[in-house]
Amino acid sequence: MTVDHIKRIRVDIPLKKEKPKTPKTRSASVSFLLNAAIFTASAVLAISAGIPMRRVMGSYQYNVLVILIVMELYTNLIVDTGIMQFIATRLALKSKGNMGRIMVFFGALMFIVSAFLNNITAVMVILPVIFVLLKAVEPSRAYTRVFFAVILSVSNTGGASSPIGDFPAIIIMTSGITTFVDYLIRAMPVFILTTAALITFWRLRIKKSSDAVTQELAVNLLHARHKHNKVDKGTLRPLCIILCLMFLAWSFAPQDIMPPEMVAVLGYAFAVLVCSLKGKAVRLHIDFKAVLTIAAFLLLASVIASTGILERLAAVLQTHITDPKMLLLAVMAITSVAAGLFSAGPAASAMMPVAANLCGSALASQTHWVAIAYAASICAGSSLFLWSATAGFILSSKIEEAKLEHGWGIGSYLKYGLVNFTIQLAIAAGVIIAVV
Amino acid sequence: MNIAPVLSEIGVLSVCLAVSRYPGAYYAVSSYLPAIMPDEVLARIKAFTDNIVKENKSVIFFISPEIALLESLARANWEGEAVIAVPMDLDEESRARVYANIPDGIRTRFVHEGSYPASFRPDNGVIICPGIVPNGGRHYIIPACCRMMSLYRVFQGERILLSCFLAPCPVPQNGWTYAEFDFFNRIMEA
Numbered sequence: 155m156t157v158d159h160i161k162r163i164r165v166d167i168p169l170k171k172e173k174p175k176t177p178k179t180r181s182a183s184v185s186f187l188l189n190a191a192i193f194t195a196s197a198v199l200a201i202s203a204g205i206p207m208r209r210v211m212g213s214y215q216y217n218v219l220v221i222l223i224v225m226e227l228y229t230n231l232i233v234d235t236g237i238m239q240f241i242a243t244r245l246a247l248k249s250k251g252n253m254g255r256i257m258v259f260f261g262a263l264m265f266i267v268s269a270f271l272n273n274i275t276a277v278m279v280i281l282p283v284i285f286v287l288l289k290a291v292e293p294s295r296a297y298t299r300v301f302f303a304v305i306l307s308v309s310n311t312g313g314a315s316s317p318i319g320d321f322p323a324i325i326i327m328t329s330g331i332t333t334f335v336d337y338l339i340r341a342m343p344v345f346i347l348t349t350a351a352l353i354t355f356w357r358l359r360i361k362k363s364s365d366a367v368t369q370e371l372a373v374n375l376l377h378a379r380h381k382h383n384k385v386d387k388g389t390l391r392p393l394c395i396i397l398c399l400m401f402l403a404w405s406f407a408p409q410d411i412m413p414p415e416m417v418a419v420l421g422y423a424f425a426v427l428v429c430s431l432k433g434k435a436v437r438l439h440i441d442f443k444a445v446l447t448i449a450a451f452l453l454l455a456s457v458i459a460s461t462g463i464l465e466r467l468a469a470v471l472q473t474h475i476t477d478p479k480m481l482l483l484a485v486m487a488i489t490s491v492a493a494g495l496f497s498a499g500p501a502a503s504a505m506m507p508v509a510a511n512l513c514g515s516a517l518a519s520q521t522h523w524v525a526i527a528y529a530a531s532i533c534a535g536s537s538l539f540l541w542s543a544t545a546g547f548i549l550s551s552k553i554e555e556a557k558l559e560h561g562w563g564i565g566s567y568l569k570y571g572l573v574n575f576t577i578q579l580a581i582a583a584g585v586i587i588a589v590v
Numbered sequence: 591m592n593i594a595p596v597l598s599e600i601g602v603l604s605v606c607l608a609v610s611r612y613p614g615a616y617y618a619v620s621s622y623l624p625a626i627m628p629d630e631v632l633a634r635i636k637a638f639t640d641n642i643v644k645e646n647k648s649v650i651f652f653i654s655p656e657i658a659l660l661e662s663l664a665r666a667n668w669e670g671e672a673v674i675a676v677p678m679d680l681d682e683e684s685r686a687r688v689y690a691n692i693p694d695g696i697r698t699r700f701v702h703e704g705s706y707p708a709s710f711r712p713d714n715g716v717i718i719c720p721g722i723v724p725n726g727g728r729h730y731i732i733p734a735c736c737r738m739m740s741l742y743r744v745f746q747g748e749r750i751l752l753s754c755f756l757a758p759c760p761v762p763q764n765g766w767t768y769a770e771f772d773f774f775n776r777i778m779e780a
Contacts, residue, residue, distance in 0.1 A: 236690070282683060292591060367614035368591060374608045375596050378657070382691045 185443060185547070192450035200457045214456045218324050219449055220415040222272060223440055224422045225318060229271045230437045231425050232393055233279055235386040238267070242283035243380040251291050251369025254357050257301055260284060261308045261353045265346075268312025269319045270397075273545040274444050276309055281549075285556045286379070290372035297360060298559040302549060303570030304356050307537040308349050309545055310498075311578070314533040315345035317404070318418075320544060321448050322502035322532040327404075327414060329506055331513045332525040334404040334414070340526045345533070348581045352574060392428045396421050444544070448499055455503025464504065468511035478516050479590050482524060483583060485512065486531040490579055493535025494542045502532050520590050527590075530582030537574040540567040591618040594765040598677055598734045599684055600691070601656035602720035602754050603638075606631045622766075624722060624759040635662050637780035638752055642718070643668050645748075649707070649715035651675065653735045653742070655688050656720060656752075664695035671697045673710060675742075677734040678703040704741045712747030721751045721769060723777060725758030728768040739773040750776045 200210050232238075245263060249255035260280065268276040284305075288298065313320025317327035317337045327334060400421040404414055429436050458464060475481040485508060493501035509528045513521040540546040540563060553562045597605055609619055610631045616623075639662040642650060648670045652659075655674050663672065676685060692698045701707055709715075719739060721731040729751055731739065743749065751774040 290591075365618070367612050368618040371609065371612040371615035371618070372591060374611065375593065375600075375605065378600050378604050378608050379596065379687050379691060381657070382693050383687075384690070 185447065189446050189450045192454050196450070196453045196457045199454075200460065203457075203461050205457065205460045210453070210456050210460050213459065215325065215328060215452050217328050217413060217415040218321065218452060219445060221318065221324050221328075221418045222321065222448060223445060224415070224418040225270075226272060226275050226440045227438065228393075228397070228418075228422050228425060229275050229279070230439065231429055231434075232390070232397075234434065234437060235390040235393070236383055237385050237390055238279050239283060239380060239383055240385045242280060242287075243377060243383070246283065246287045246373050247377050249373065250366075251371075251373040252366070253291070253293060253297055253360050253369075254362075256287065256291070257304060257357055257360065258353055260301075261304055261349065264305050264308045265312035265315070265349050268309045269316040269342075271319070272444065273309045273313045273320050273543070274441055274548055276312065277305070277545040277549055277552075278441075280305075281552055281556075285552075285558060287373070287376055288558055289556070290376050291369045292372070294361075295559060298553075299562060299566055300356050300360065300570065302553060302559070302562060303567055303574065304352060306540075306543050306546060306549055306567075307352055307570075307574040307578070310533045310536040310543055311345045311349045311352070313544070314529045315342050317341075320498070322498055322529055325502050325506055326525045326529055329510055330409070331510055332522045333409075335406075336522045337525055337529075338405070340522055341529060344526060344530060344582070344585050347585075348530075348533075348578050351577055351581060355573070355577060386432075386434070389429060389432050389434055393425055396425050396428070451499040451503045455506065458504055459507045464507040465511055468508045468515075471508075472512070472516050478520070479587065481512065481516055482520075482527050482586060482590060485509065486527050486579070486583065486586070489528060490531040490535035490538075490575070493532045494538030494575065495535075497542045498532050498536040498544055501535060505532075517590075523586065523590050527582065527586050530585075531579065534575050534578035534582060537578055538571050540564045540571065542571075591615075592764075593619050593622045594732075595684070597622070597732050597765060598654060598680065599688055601652075601654050601658060602732065603631065603635055603656050603658040603752075606754065607635070607658050621763045623762055624755045627756065630756060634754065634780040635659060638778065639663055639666050639668075641778055642716075645716055647714055647716045649673055649710045651706075651710055651715055651717045651742075651745075653717060653719040653738050654732065655691075656718070657691060657693065659718075660696055660698070661693045664693050668696070671699060671709070673699050673701055673707055673715075675703050675705075675738055676700050677738065679734065703738050706745075712745065715747055717742055717745055717747070717749040718778075719749070719751055719774070720754045722755055722759060722761060722766060723751070723753040723779075724761050728771070729774070729777070730761050730766040731769045731773075732765060733767045736767045736769060736773075739769060743770070743773050748776055749774045750778045753777055753779050 200207055245259040249259050264280055267279060314323055317323050317334050326332060327337060400417055403412060403417040426436055471481060471484060475484055489501060489505045492505060509524055513524050517524050536543045540550060550563050553559050593605060606626050609616060609623060610626050610628045613628060635658050638659060643666055650670060650672050652672060652674045660672055689700060699707060719731055719735050721729050723729050
């Protein structure tokens, strides 16, 4: 018998079942209060405008919720194979504790992960390793602030880079103004460029640490803590194949025959089947706070769309701005400020009818770029304030919990948010001016 | 650099092994570890492994997860069972990391702090704890081990203190606490 064959590990102490990690802070209560307020306001608005709720619910985008929930569940399956921790540990080791490299590597990892998962899940997946790493290398307060500001903005750009990355992108994909492939081939390069610009800009502002050897030791100790972690390749391989097939179906299957949410559900069903056959436990935990928030925003958007206000707004804009390029830039500016003030969810839901209206009239020949402009402006707005980003408050509470940086919140993020917003909007506007 | 959490997560010998590869970084951890000679740690781990194998016990009860020693025992094709007591003050994430960080090739079982597996008896098992043997006086172990040894000192078999550093050595300022005289009935030198 070889050494490898006799490995048998018995754990007499089962790990506690993972509980939903709702932050026990005031922000959680505020978030639930906000959801209740949006549901109530939507219902009151619909009733006072004489719009039957049945009609509102008829145009409700259930498919967005289905894709969001299913992709989060799919993520659980992939995370449980141990691949994310493996990649994060390898990246930490490659960085050798160099602060600049840590920012580049984890920024890139966050971009890739956010492109496939919703931002909250992406942040939750990567944060544990980041926390262990940063605690080990003991960065300065200034670095910690810059680092998390970059991570938050990159989670937004990553989410916008693919049609399944985040809520606004899913709304665009299901709206019919563009297709999966058309969105992907345009959005991916634009957001890679934006991410590279953000990371490069902040990396140049990091002071070099003089204690490189100690940082390398810290990373080595981190590696020692994960040295024998295994990746369940037997399960990971079929899950990746299924995900690729889902991508192909999203790209090439006609949406009226095989709608995107159906592809997601079918893919997940096969993935669960694979995990069951491999004897893996299937974790059915999802963050329902995020789902509830998005459900509330969708309802509000559905009510507002039923009132016809946004069509009138689009008509007013088209009357006053005749140049299609300027019209699109004006819509981008309004959308990004709305996303900054009211966060990505409501802005994405509310402004979608305006974008759809433009695609049907003044910018009918540029619908794919309208989708990108719309996504980029939502994305830029999401980076403006801490509350604008989907994962903003979660990230803040996690940093507080990890005792990495006391008071990383709205105030301390503001200046980084303004810079990130400006960089993102400038690049998006530059691209639109160049191509439309 | 605070390495106290790492000491209780991967064990004293693994930390020494990592530190010995970066002599330039020793100053940063010197308040937690006595001086380490680069070649000494590997030789010590090898010697401990040989001694443990020679003990001819079927169960080794580790008071802290000594990953480096487990790796070495696996390489030596030791066929006994390693029991690791998990400190109760370890948070959930650290505990998950400890469970997942066990080398291939060795039978391992985790138990709660203060409990024993039924198969562990004075005739077939031995308790192992890493520590510092300074010049005279008491021995020093990490606080989690100290708490656990106060529970396990009633074990009637052998309770061995591994002398992890070249004795006699000065006791570091942080991360260690003195062991009671009846915690151990034997010291294993490399």
